[in-house]
Amino acid sequence: MMNGLPYLKAGEGPPLIVLLFTPRATNPTGVARWSTMRMIRPFAERFTVYVVNRPPGLPPTTTMAELAAVYAQAIKATFDGPVNILGVSTGGSIAQQLAADHPALVGRLVLGGTACTLGPVGRQAQRAYMDRARRGRRPSPALATVVTESAIGRRLLAGLLWLSDSGGGDHTDAVTVLNAEDGFDLRGRLRDIQAATLLIQGGKDLVYPLESAGQTVEGIPGARLVVYPGRGHSGTFTDKRFAPDALTFLTAGRP
Structure with missing residues (x-):
């Protein structure tokens, strides 16, 4: 447990926190665990990767800000100084809220298949x-x-x-987290994200449309947007370019 949060760990190097959506508030098992470890394998070559999950039994009225605060407490209790974060889909929504509310905790921020609010x-x-x-x-x-x-x-x-x-x-x-995201709208807070940010988005993402992704990047100072034309929501993170693009950004300036 990381300050009460379940997590999976792999690799060596500086910490990289990975935030994903999982149906249950526990470490994935079976095919889901295999898929998760496959996704983070390239990152584990350069980082100690922590796939951190939410605690079970959160109140059903939990907001995204309250959820982000839970992760912020775990980061403060576990690490010295800011950490890099990779947030995917709903995990990307949590990562944005975390970076806006607790900017001192986030070094570099990579977002995949997400935006500052859900599309219709x-x-x-x-x-x-x-x-x-x-x-x-x-x-x-x-x-x-x-x-x-x-x-x-x-x-x-x-x-x-x-x-x-x-x-x-x-x-x-799962309903608690999705309900929190239903009320998530960071359009008025994007300027509060101080971390260097990269957003990787599929050109045909139906969950978070490309227009919303563009609005997200325009609102975060200095943020960059990489678009994979023709890719849908899940196709963004499974694209063979995703890990290399994210790693190039995360390791910029490092030996």
């Missing part, structure tokens, strides 16, 4: 996810709309996502 398609999908979870239905099929614009593709994917929820379980913690 992403917001609708997440609200549908929360509604299904609250009614005791398998929630993941609601996310099919943010992966593809094809009606046939959405139906097929919804079926696969329905199967992915076959293990059942409590989705309360």
Whole structure:
């Protein structure tokens, strides 16, 4: 535990905090763990990577600022000085809030597939996810709309996502985080982010549209935007360019 937060650790070097969205407030297992470790493997060659999760049982009314404060406490208790942060998707929303509210804790900031607020398609999908979870239905099929614009593709994917929820379980913690992101809008606070920032975005991201990503970068002083044309939301972080682009930025000025 990192000040009460579950985390996975890999590699050697200066710390790199990775913030992701996971359905449950615990370290991923099985295929999810394999996928997570595969994503961070290139970063572990240059950094000690900490994939830090949220604590279970947060109040359902938790805001993004309150969630960011939880991570800020863990960083203060664990590390001396600022740390680099990689925030992906909803984890990127948390990372932005953290950097705005606690600027002294963040060195360099890499954001992937995120923006200063959800787009309309992403917001609708997440609200549908929360509604299904609250009614005791398998929630993941609601996310099919943010992966593809094809009606046939959405139906097929919804079926696969329905199967992915076959293990059942409590989705309360996931709903808490998504509800916090539903109220997340940092457009008036972007100038408070002092960290050197890189945002990597897919040109066809339906969750956080490219227009919102551009607005995010325009608001953060000195921020840079890299766009992968034709890439959707999840395709951004699985793109073979993602890790090299992020690492080039994170290691700038280092021997």
